[in-house]
Amino acid sequence: MPIAPTETTRRQRKRLTIQGTVQGVGFRPHIYRLATELQLSGWVSNCSEGVHIEVEGPQKKIQSFTRRLxxxxxxxxxxxxxxxTPQPLSSSSPFEIRSSSHSGEKSALILPDIATCxxxxxxxxxxxxxxxxYPFTNCTHCGPRFSIINELPYDRPNTTMREFELCEDCRREYENPLDRRFHAQPxxxxxxxxxxxxxxxxxxHTEQNQEPLTLAVKTLQAGKILALKGLGGFQLLVDARDAQAVARLRKRKHRSEKPFATLFPSLNSARAHCEISxxxxxxxxxxxxxxxxxRKVQDTLEGVAPGNPELGVMLPYTPLHHLIMTSLDFPVVATSGNLSEEPICITNEEALHRLKDIADAFLLHDRPIARPVDDSVARVIHGLPQVLRRARGYAPLPIELRRPCNPLLAVGGHLxxxxxxxxxxxxxxxxxxxxxxxxxxxRVFKNATQDLPRLYELSPAAFICDKHPDYHSTQFAEQSGIPVESVQHHLAHVYSCMAENKLEPDVCGLSWDGTGYGTDGTIWGGECFAISxxxxxxxxxxxxxxxLGGDLAAKAPRRAALGLLFSAxxxxxxxxxNYAPSELRILHQAIEKQLNTALTSSLGRLFDAISALLGFQQVSTYEGQAAMKLEWLARNSETSDSYQFRLNDPENDKLPAIIDWAPAIHEVLADINNRESKEAIARKFHNALANLAAHLANRLGTKQVVLTGGCFQNRLLSELTVRKLEESGFTPYWHQKVPPNDGGIALGQIAATQYSKLTT
Amino acid sequence: MAHGGGGSLSKKLIDELISPVFSNPLLDQRNDGASFITPGDSLAFSTDSHVVSPIFFPGGDIGHLAICGTVNDIAMCGAQPSYLSVGFILEEGFPTNDLWKVLQSMKRTADDAKVQIVTGDTKVVEKGKGDGIYINTSGVGVIKCDPPPAPTRVQAGDVVILSGDIGRHGIAIMAAREGLELETTLKSDCALLNEAVMSLIDAGIELHCLRDLTRGGLASGVIEIMDTASLSMEIDESTVPISKSVRSVCEILGLDPFYTANEGRFIAIVPATKQDKALAALRSHPLGNDARIIGKVSSGDPGLVTVKTSIGTHRILTMLSGEQLPRIC
Ligand SMILES: [Fe+3]
Ligand SMILES: [Mg+2]
Ligand SMILES: [Zn+2]
Ligand SMILES: [Zn+2]
Known part of the structure; x- marks a missing residue:
């Protein structure tokens, strides 16, 4: 009599479909090793959705396979x-890795570029x-991904590495399931x-025979400016210790004071300049x-981040950067290889042309870059990382929504x-x-609007844009011929923060920002929403x-102050x-006669105005400079005193209530006239805003409060507000995965389709 | 003034004030319309209504503007304007003396342009229902070049010639209206462009497109053309003449001179091979002595107009929905 197999030894065959970030990370070798170890038969392959696996063997082993995988x-x-899904038994041949199947829905995740392992x-x-x-060394645990992918599935012919045929040694590694480079596409x-x-x-003459890397290192050692073709585009490097060289870079790049990021050879060398938790x-x-x-501990890198208590620091993240920095052993400025605010160059020809008046020399390579991916900017706030510019290392990993969504494309904001x-x-x-x-x-924007849908084979049912009629993104959406919906800018900020924190209403949304187009034709920016x-x-x-002067007021903060004082x-x-009398006369007339003087409720511009009153009277040389100056002043004061904002109840329950800054301005002016320290004035203003946040939250009585908008790039404001809200019994939420600034608008535009519409 | 309702008072106004000023054989026939014979068979026909505050401004007045407006529109068709119609809408109480000054100015301008006002109309509306005076002018002219210029004739590789500095009309009007106390008085550029255009036609320049820059400024003018032509244009900012006073007012008020109104400036789009000849012809005319090549047409994105800035970036110009609204977040 044959012995019937027991439950645990009975043979089974199962098909598993795994979705997620499973391509280009050594996932198939992991499966292969596991299956081989457990003596299961079957196969694994990449597919457009992710990874398909079929395994056959005793039930118990399949269970352990599934668990360990x-x-x-x-x-x-x-x-x-x-x-x-169960499958009929098929064969007991050894487990194998099959080549990718191209059918099925493209839902495998594209990985961001990963720093050298x-x-x-x-x-x-x-x-x-x-x-x-060798500067292009990588494996399944590291190296380029998003910056080289042309198409899914993530296979070498679908990347910009297609032009490079593997040598015998490399092929052996590539085909060996037990090697770290098994199917390492780049x-x-x-x-x-x-x-x-x-x-x-x-x-x-002698230099012509030297290694490019050696020449590049020499260029930097000589205090010259090197344009480097990096991972997601070109960077401009120069000795950070050499004030003259840094000044030269500033001059050529037309970037007078905006801080530069600095690349340090190692964590330890960075510790000599910065406090690092x-x-x-x-x-x-x-x-x-x-x-x-x-936070800087010493300011010896003159001109890198002038007047700024903080320094943007990064460490080498590609073999090329490692090799250069190991040879140099000193910090270098590493800034985007572009003109002013343009996107970074990605091709050699483009760089040689566009950067010719900036760089003294070029270190190039012949691995094409599929799309520009800039260095990301992040910081730790409230003990957690927060991304301020989301690019290399983060994009294009998805943010998960709580509910499924129609296929949509959001075009974002303007800056x-x-x-x-x-x-x-x-x-x-x-x-x-x-x-x-x-x-x-x-152009990069237009490419991105085609790139993402193409990579994921998505045809958007609608485009979502801002309500500002003159944003180029809005005009692009309107000319697309696809149905368009628009979302108010500051509501998009709130929804962006709600989405990344997976919040459901009720929520109190503080959207404290620069300027955005309001639904009443005025320019908003200091808004509080009740989301139900x-x-x-x-x-x-x-x-x-x-x-006064529209956009000019964002660049010349004294103008915001004039408007504020006039209004008060x-x-x-x-x-x-300190305006010259002749200039003041015309400006006064302009305000009185309302010549190009849009009304705004922008908190960002209120920051500018206070900063100007405290002496920031130059024209800002980069976005947010005046407000940052105010934050830095405030950081040097310990006072817990505060100014007053008065909340005027709306008449006949007509929303919104008006947050009157006049009492605060009167106090600021009194303090200035009484020669109170600038630091204390700046700090009291920050305290006042934190108190205002708690006051607004109390009014609404909603436990969840989201903090969003460009003003929350202000670390002090963010930290004070979070603390104040927590002390008052609220649960504050802030941005971590996407920026609080307009980099998060596109997410908010999409999330808006899942939340309520603006009703006032 | 109380000359409403199309009655005898209105007739009196026409008979005693308006007709004598514009007197010419065709108008004097006092027919319901003018009948005339034109030489040649290709005609250009255009109309424009004029509303401006204040009606008298440095460098011009509403009458001057009303004649220039239609004469220029006809000239931009490559035509020599011949006959105009004039329609007035007057508000009850509008000072007769002001009307007289406006009429004189129109007469002078029409004479300068060598056009005749051959028909017209006058209505008087109740006080409070008009802004003092509105003037409509229409006109016909004989097309002098074959084929006539049109946006659809623009080709990649063409160059763009601007006849002179931009933005003066818009700023002068605003300064006058608001009583802005500027360091210098700024005059409107309001002028007749037909002779300047004729100097190009007479020189035998192949004119692909002509456009007078009015409301919306240089930016709106070129965007409209590039939209129709489905081509793109790059303007070199450093070559666009802007007077010091316009620049300083724009800087102080945060206005973009590219979007500021003109009434006596035009662009000519011509083949690159003709650029020197065209410039020479235009510069021989007083209104074109500051003419420059400001840009080039290319087969880039349809409708895309960019400005190459002093630091080498390329700023995009788009049609604005209305006034210049802040975009910096
Ligand atoms: Fe914003
Ligand atoms: Mg017209
Ligand atoms: Zn590696
Ligand atoms: Zn190899």
Missing amino acids: LNERPAHSQINSVQS PECLAEILDPQNRRYL TACPNCGPMLSFVSSSLS DEEAKLLTSSQAPIVLL KNTVAIAKHNQVFLSQHIGNLETEESY KEAARRIATLRPFPL GKNHEWKHL
Whole structure:
């Protein structure tokens, strides 16, 4: 009599479909090793949705396979779903890795670029290794991803590495399931991979035979400006210790005071200049390796971040950067290879042309870059990382929504633009694109609006844009021929923060921002929303004041102050602004006669105005400079005193209530006239806003409060407000995965379709 | 003035004040319309209504503007204007003396343009229902070049010639209306462009497109053309003449001179091979002595107009929905 198999030894065959970040991270070798170890038969393959697996073997072993496949998954993988369906028994041949299938829905996640892993780093520094000093070394745990992908599935022919044919050694690694480079799509070595080249107009005869890397290092050692083709685009490097060289870069780049990021050779060398907490060190050395904003402990790098108590620091994140920095052993400025606010150059030709008047020399390579991906900027706030510019290392990982969404494309805002697509319950947010004023950025923007839908095979049912009629993104959406919906700017900020924190109403949304187009034709920016399941209502707004000269007021903060004082009937206090009498006369007329003086409730401009009253009277040389100056002053005061904002109840319950800043301005002026310290005045203003937040939250009585908008890039304001709200019994939420600034607008535009519409 | 209702008072106004000023054989026939014979068979026909505050401003007045407006529109069709109609809408109480000054100015301008006002109309509306005076002018002219210029004729590679500095009309009007106390008085650029255009036609320049820059400024003018032509244009900012006073007022008020109104400036789009000849012809005319090449047409994105800035970036110009609204967040 045959022995019937028991439950646990009975053979089974199962098909598993795994979705998530499972391609290009060593997931198939992981499956292969596991299946082989458990002596299961079957196969694994990449597919457009992710990974398909079929395993056959005793039931108990299949159970353990399924468990371990999740528990022991590779470091950079992320599993969103596992579907399992029984299959008829088929064969007991050994487990194999099959080539990718191209059918099925494209839902596999595209990975961001990953910083060099310790194993690869060790190889390039090991004279015995065949990849010694090879700048394009990578493996399944590290290297380029988003910056080289042209199409899904993530296979070498679908990347910009298609042009490089693997040599025999590399192929052996690539095909060996037990190798770290098994199916590492961008894998390469000095025999078969991309190569460096060096271009300079002033190469001596002897130099012409030297290695490009050596020449690049010499360029930097000589205090010259090097344009470096990096991972997601060009960077401009110069010795950060050399004030003259830094000044030269500023002059050529037309960037007078805006801080530069600094690339340090190591974490330790960065510690000599900055205070670095454990959390910050973790962020610096993470696989995302962003620029991290750190507090300076000494200001010896003159001109790198002038007048700024913080320094943007990053560590080498590609073998090329490691090799350069190991040779140099001193910090270098590493700034985007572009003109002013344009996108970074990605091709050699483009860089040689556009950067010719900036760089003294070019370190190029022949691995094409599929799309510009700038360095990300992040910081630690309230003990947690927060992304301020989301690009390399983060994009295009999705933000998950609580509910599935129609296929949509959001075109974002105007400055710090990003675009996003929604697919099921995921929002894929593009890398930071930048300021859409220029043709070059607009081109990258248009590419991104095609790139994301193409990569994920999505045809958007609608485009979502801002309500501002003159944003180039809005005009693009309107000319697309696809149905368009628009979302008010500050509501989009709130929904962006709600979405990334997976919040459901009721929510009190504080959207404290620069300027955005309001539904009443005025310019909003200091808004408080009550979000319920049924409605989104603007329940309070800052008292409007004239914005003298429109956009010019954002650049010349004294103008915001003039408008504010005029509105407060305090013309005699204009003396604090030190205008020449002739200029003041015309400006006064302009305000009185309302010549290009849009009304605004912008909190950002209120910051500018106070900063101007306290002496910031130059024209801002970069966005937010005046407000930052105010924050830095405030950080140097410990006072817990505060100014008063008066909340005027609306008549006949007509919303919104008006937050009157007049009492605060009167107190500020009194303090200025009484020679109170600028630091204390700035601090009291920050305290007042934190108190205002709690006051508004109390009024509404909603437990969840979201803090969003450009003003919350202000660390002090953010920290004070969070603390105050927590002390008052509220649960504050802030941005971590997407920026509080307009980089988060596209996500908010999509999320808006899942929340209530604005009803006031 | 109380000359409403099309009655005898209105007739009196026409008979005693308006007709004598514009007197010419065709008008004097006092027919319901003018009948005339024109030489040639290709005609250009255009109309424009004029509303401006204040009606008298540095460099011109509403009458001057009303004649220039239609004469220029006809000239932009490559035509020599011949006959105009004039329609007045007057508000009850509008000072007769002001009307007289406006009529004189129209007469002078029409004579300068060598056009005749051959028909007209006058209505008087109740006090409070008009802004003193509105003037409509229409006109016909004989097209002098073959084929006539049109946006659809613009080609990639063409160059863009601007006849002179921009933005003066818009700023002068605003300064006059608001009583802005400027360092210098700014005069409107309001002028007749037909002779300047004729100098191009007489020089035998192949004119692909002509456009007088009025409301919406240089930016709106070129965007409209590029939209129709489905081509793109790059303007070099450093070559666009802007007077010091316009620049300083724009700077102080935060206005963009590219979007500021003109009434006596035009652009000519011509083949690059003709650029020197065209410039020479235009510069021989007083209204074109500051003419410059400001940009180039290319086959880039349809309708895309960019400005190359002093630092080498390319700013996009788009049609604005209304006034210039802040975009910086
Ligand atoms: Fe914003
Ligand atoms: Mg017209
Ligand atoms: Zn590696
Ligand atoms: Zn190789």
